[in-house]
Amino acid sequence: MSAPASQTPTTAAIFQMAWPLTLKAMMLHGIIVIDAYLVSGLGEQALAAMGLAASLGGMLLGILFAFSSATQIRLAQAFGSGRPVALKTGFYAGVIINLATSLIGLGFVLLFGARIIGNLAHTPEIATQAQAYLYVFLCVVLIEAVGQCLGSYFNGCGDTKTPFYSYLIALPVNVTVSYVLIYGLYGFPALGVVGAAVGTVIAAIARTLFMGVRFYKATRAYRNVAGWLHGTLLASIKRHLKFAAPIAGTFVSMTMATNICAMIYAKMSINDFAAMTLISPWVQVAGTFGIAWAQATGISVAQLLAKDTPSAALDEFLSRAWRMAFVAAGVVSFSYLVLIMWSGQIYADLQDETRAALYSFLPILLVLPFPKGSNAICGQTLRAGGDTVYVMNIFIVGSWFCKVPLTALFVLYLELPVLWIFALFLVEELVKFPLFHLRFYAGKWKLGGKDD
Structure with a gap:
């Protein structure tokens, strides 16, 4: 049955979706800027090490973000159709593809990351610090494989505020934990550059748990929805990946x-x-x-x-x-x-x-x-x-x-x-x-x- 024109979203409704997306993106950039500022106190070598490792880790996160953007479109289509089985299929297919992508990226870094960093780093000390940061940051990639899909689910359903709120949680957690662990405050060990990576990991866990709890409360993880949109989960993943x-x-x-x-x-x-x-x-x-x-x-x-x-x-x-x-x-x-x-x-x-x-x-x-x-x-x-x-x-x-x-x-x-x-x-x-x-x-x- 066709929807009348009056059922199209108003300009105000689009703005209500757009402003959380804007602020979320700005906070995401802000986390990177703040981490760099905190690490800068350790000197130029530490800053160079973080920048080098973050460029590789950021590439992996960017690929996850791209796949999650596709998942977001699929989930918006599913939400528009009003079919729970389509929402279930789009979400779990997206999570599986993201996890597989992150594991491939993790394997690539473990095999070639040290060689790439060694060739790009100006000194052996920078290379050592960059490798340590990157290996911890890989945990962020695995966590965000799920976190990005949770964000895509809420965005696709028109609820862009929940992913925005998750960054309101993640930003102060990241700053606080990173600062404490970088400089070894309150009896914690001074981890240097690695402390910034640990802070990012804990912030990612907090963000993902916040959205995960909201997702489960709203959907019960679709445990009561039987079947998959294209007959089997494998067929659905193939369609999603295409x-x-x-x-x-x-x-x-x-x-x-x-x-x-x-x-x-x-x-x-x-x-x-x-x-x-x-x-x-x-x-x-x-x-x-x-x-x-x-x-x-x-x-x-x-x-x-x-x-x-x-x-x-x-x-x-x-x-x-x-x-x-x-x-x-x-x-x-x-x-x-x-x-x-x-x-x-x-x-x-x-x-x-x-x-x-x-x-x-x-x-x-x-x-x-x-x-x-x-x-x-x-x-x-x-x-x-x-x-x-x-x-x-x-x-x-x-x-x-x-x-x-x-x-x-x-x-x-x-x-x-x-x-x-x-x-x-x-x-x-x-x-x-x-x-x-x-x-x-x-x-x-x-x-x-x-x-x-």
């Missing part, structure tokens, strides 16, 4: 492209490289609001498709969501303006050349959120309709046929000013813009959105 693999592939491709560009940036002048290094995390943090709005929109679209919502109602809903996406882009754009105008106060010790490079980024930063936000709405909507392979291909085109080769050309051969290199962030979005929007307006995604 849907999720392109989303995970998109993440891996983007991460590799980002790392390659970062290595190319290192060939620029010190001032230009410093400017790029300073602006990148701010772009990521400030942009979370626009991305969270698109993610909340995608969750709603997945639910609506599962309810057989009429095409006209979908169009009306997305029209409203799009208008607010431009408002969100305006907010992000203004935050970039404030950041650049205050960069002299935030980074008072910067050289004039570095500060000038940051100011030169402002025109790009003011425009970037608008095509990026519109592309995000398209991407999340297409994924909600099951068009994950096409979305992956768009990101591959944007990264590997545009940004990476042009970055190499501009930096290594033409030696263009840093503004040209930074402008490639906007060029990449403009390249993806027609690919996303033409596919979106074709409307084939409206025929998908069900995990039958």
